[in-house]
Amino acid sequence: MCEKQSDLTTNPSHFENQNKTNDTPTHMDLQWDEYKDKIKGFKFFDPHIHMVSRTTDDYQNMAQAGIVAVIEPAFWVGQPRTGLSSFKDYYSSLVGWERFRSSQFGIKHYCTIGLNSREANNERLAEEVMEILPLYIYKEGVVGVGEIGFDDQTELEEKYYRLQLELAKEAKLPVQIHTPHRDKKRGTERSMSIAIEHGLDPSWVIVDHNNEETVKSVLDQGFYAAFTIYPFTKMGNKRMVSIVEQYGAERIMINSSADWGISDPLAIPKTAALMVSRGIPHDVIRKVTYENAIEAFAKSGQIQVSDFELNTPSDPNEKFHGNSVLRGGQLPKWNQNSLYID
Amino acid sequence: MPTSYSSYFYPLLKKHTTESEMKWLDSIPKDNPNALMTAFVKAPRFLSKTIIQEELEYQNLIPNLPGFQVNHWNFVRLSRVWFLSLLVTLPKDELIEKIETLFDTAELNELVALFSSLPILPYPQVWLPRATDAVRSNMGFVFDAIALHNPFPYHEFPELAWNQLVLKTIFNEKPIQMIYGLLERNNQNLSIGLVSFVKERWSAGRDVPPDVWQLLVPYLSEGELYLVETLFKSQRKEDVIAASLICSQSELNSYQLLGTKHPKFPEEIKNGKWDWSKLGNNH
Numbered sequence: 001m002c003e004k005q006s007d008l009t010t011n012p013s014h015f016e017n018q019n020k021t022n023d024t025p026t027h028m029d030l031q032w033d034e035y036k037d038k039i040k041g042f043k044f045f046d047p048h049i050h051m052v053s054r055t056t057d058d059y060q061n062m063a064q065a066g067i068v069a070v071i072e073p074a075f076w077v078g079q080p081r082t083g084l085s086s087f088k089d090y091y092s093s094l095v096g097w098e099r100f101r102s103s104q105f106g107i108k109h110y111c112t113i114g115l116n117s118r119e120a121n122n123e124r125l126a127e128e129v130m131e132i133l134p135l136y137i138y139k140e141g142v143v144g145v146g147e148i149g150f151d152d153q154t155e156l157e158e159k160y161y162r163l164q165l166e167l168a169k170e171a172k173l174p175v176q177i178h179t180p181h182r183d184k185k186r187g188t189e190r191s192m193s194i195a196i197e198h199g200l201d202p203s204w205v206i207v208d209h210n211n212e213e214t215v216k217s218v219l220d221q222g223f224y225a226a227f228t229i230y231p232f233t234k235m236g237n238k239r240m241v242s243i244v245e246q247y248g249a250e251r252i253m254i255n256s257s258a259d260w261g262i263s264d265p266l267a268i269p270k271t272a273a274l275m276v277s278r279g280i281p282h283d284v285i286r287k288v289t290y291e292n293a294i295e296a297f298a299k300s301g302q303i304q305v306s307d308f309e310l311n312t313p314s315d316p317n318e319k320f321h322g323n324s325v326l327r328g329g330q331l332p333k334w335n336q337n338s339l340y341i342d
Numbered sequence: 343m344p345t346s347y348s349s350y351f352y353p354l355l356k357k358h359t360t361e362s363e364m365k366w367l368d369s370i371p372k373d374n375p376n377a378l379m380t381a382f383v384k385a386p387r388f389l390s391k392t393i394i395q396e397e398l399e400y401q402n403l404i405p406n407l408p409g410f411q412v413n414h415w416n417f418v419r420l421s422r423v424w425f426l427s428l429l430v431t432l433p434k435d436e437l438i439e440k441i442e443t444l445f446d447t448a449e450l451n452e453l454v455a456l457f458s459s460l461p462i463l464p465y466p467q468v469w470l471p472r473a474t475d476a477v478r479s480n481m482g483f484v485f486d487a488i489a490l491h492n493p494f495p496y497h498e499f500p501e502l503a504w505n506q507l508v509l510k511t512i513f514n515e516k517p518i519q520m521i522y523g524l525l526e527r528n529n530q531n532l533s534i535g536l537v538s539f540v541k542e543r544w545s546a547g548r549d550v551p552p553d554v555w556q557l558l559v560p561y562l563s564e565g566e567l568y569l570v571e572t573l574f575k576s577q578r579k580e581d582v583i584a585a586s587l588i589c590s591q592s593e594l595n596s597y598q599l600l601g602t603k604h605p606k607f608p609e610e611i612k613n614g615k616w617d618w619s620k621l622g623n624n625h
Contacts, residue, residue: 088446088447091447092446092447092448092449095449095450096448096449096450096453096481097450097480097481099449099450100450100480100481100482100483132447134380135379135383135443135447136447138380138383138384138387139383139449139452140386140449140451141449301387
């Protein structure tokens with residue numbers, strides 16, 4: 001609140017200089033609607049997105065933008081769970097309802113299952129969750145153990161990270177590592193060295209949420225480096241383009257991590273459009289937005305490329321094996337610009 | 343001791359699976375419940391999803407379980423139901439605990455197998471709440487597993503739950519002709535719900551699947567004659583055929599008289615060209 005007239009001078013209005021001659025705009029946001037034509041014909045695979053937090057509108061927009069498959073890692077739903085039952089319900093939604101809902105829009109849904117690092121700190125609950133994890137990780141469509149790793153980098157986080165690495169080894173599943181938001185570089189190095197200590201082949205491990213500070217070491221040690229395009233935090237897509245220009249396409253993949261925060265389920269197609277406009281070759285774009293994710297997670301034996309490559313319904317009116325999530329003869333797409341809702 | 347129907351499944355599995363698939367199936371210790379549960383979960387990692395097409399021979403796989411059929415199931419589903427059939431000799435409490443755990447942690451295709459297995463599990467009243475819940479499912483595959491070609495609801499559902507099953511099948515635009523025991527369990531309360539459904543659909547300018555009317559025939563009174571008159575005015579041929587079928591089957595004079603005013607289809611109905619099954623949605 002400005003209490004004194006003089007405060008105005010220390011906190012100028014955006015309009016204060018509007019009559020000056022040197023305020024002609026030097027920058028304008030690129031409009032997605034104008035750029036989406038650049039990626040016509042591309043197929044995208046988002047290997048990290050929390051669809052449980054998203055709406056059907058998102059699925060429709062994703063399908064229209066060319067996203068044919070997603071991986072939903074088990075993670076934190078925004079507030080701590082209070083009992084084992086809510087973990088069971090959550091895991092069941094990842095392998096059940098969410099997989100079904102996604103199929104209604106022609107998008108193949110996979111998931112990774114794990115105890116997330118934040119909730120590893122609740123030891124009593126963590127122990128109970130560890131007991132039921134084996135019943136989930138062998139299920140259809142589970143392409144890895146994830147996302148696991150560090151948040152605060154506590155001892156308990158390390159304990160359950162190690163136990164889950166062993167579980168992944170036993171089940172012959174890839175591992176999807178969440179790297180911490182704070183003290184990221186050290187957390188990333190620690191995650192990788194523990195994985196190696198447990199005898200995991202780095203080509204079976206996807207290290208997520210990388211940035212300019214971590215990418216070199218992750219790639220040099222033979223891990224997959226995943227990047228999350230997430231507004232305001234994590235990685236922006238202009239920076240992403242520079243990373244691809246610098247490091248190429250090998251073992252790099254892009255995801256949205258869209259969740260309950262301010263995030264964008266179209267982060268991959270938008271980044272691809274930006275890469276096209278920056279002159280990055282199409283085969284490089286295809287690798288980082290589609291092929292590398294498949295290559296990494298198909299080691300689980302759970303990804304059939306034909307499920308989303310052949311006859312992928314581009315029309316959201318298509319039903320999945322004659323089944324529909326829609327109620328009482330609803331159509332999946334209606335004209336949202338129309339005043340009439342029939 | 344409860345009956346295990348496991349022996350009915352084995353020859354069918356053996357007939358269709360590859361050598362390596364059969365080797366895996368044979369390797370599961372059949373007397374170890376935990377191994378059977380894990381096998382239930384892991385099955386898709388070792389078996390194909392080839393669809394079973396045995397129209398005639400296996401129309402009724404288990405002779406004293408009419409309506410239980412495995413046609414159009416895939417091998418994973420068949421194997422899973424076979425694993426469950428091997429669990430039934432466990433003591434009651436243990437069996438219930440194992441099955442409940444599988445339900446609680448099930449993914450979509452596992453739920454399908456679990457609901458498909460209900461007719462071969464003992465203690466049907468224990469599974470009844472889960473079965474009626476499955477009818478509420480929005481997952482099409484799960485709904486189908488309990489509602490279509492499954493004799494469990496016919497035998498176990500109370501009337502209210504049965505009527506919800508039929509209404510939801512219609513609401514979901516699925517074929518009511520695939521509901522086992524549909525006509526045998528037809529009832530007055532269902533017809534009241536259906537008349538209301540018809541009125542709602544028409545108010546919204548939407549159609550009613552024509553074969554639904556067969557459920558109303560025994561319960562239509564003079565007061566609903568106007569509904570059939572409206573049906574005769576429909577632009578859809580199948581609606582007019584349905585109206586003719588109602589009039590040809592009704593015991594009430596007013597309906598029979600109404601039928602004579604629309605002479606085109608009664609003749610074809612007499613010749614056997616039309617019946618309710620030909621109006622059904624059979625996908």
